[in-house]
Amino acid sequence: MKVRLHQRFFREAVLASYGSCCCVCSNPVPQLLTAGHIIPWAEREDLRANPRNGLCLCSLHHDAFDYGLWTLEDSYEIRLSPKLVAYLPNETLESNFIHYSRAKIRMPDKFWPEAEFLAFHRTNLFLG
Structure with a gap:
């Protein structure tokens, strides 16, 4: 039950921070939006519910991010x-x-992605 509460909090906090739109393409369809982890869920238990470790993404951009097909620079530009x-x-x-290449993502109202988490994604997950 505790895990579900953390997942729910994470999703609600991330989606609300980004105005319920994909930070890449601005897709607003709720059924297609996810709260994606920058550092994967399995990697760091202490970051699972941290909204600064999250991006609001549509399903397509979420899968591509998880597979390392794109990443974010510290400037929040898409690579x-x-x-x-x-x-x-x-x-x-x-x-x-x-x-969207080299464009900046749509920034959240709060809970900006942590630079340390973005660096982890670039180093460990991005297929550069």
Whole structure:
């Protein structure tokens, strides 16, 4: 029960911070939004409910982030993995990823992503 409470708090805090829109593409459809962990859930128990370890993402951008196909710079700019770019030219990738390359994410009202967590993602998960 405690885990569910933490998950619920994390999701609600992250989505509210980002105005219930994907921080990459601004998708507002609630059924397609997730609260993604920057440092994975299994990696650090102490960060599981920390909203600064979260991003509000649509399902597509969440999966791609978890697979290391894109990451964030400390400036909050989106950097794409060469593994993703290798599939170009492709209309779907161009509209859903290339269009946002080097753009800054939509920033939250509070609970900005922690630089240390972003650095972990770049170093350990990003396929750079």
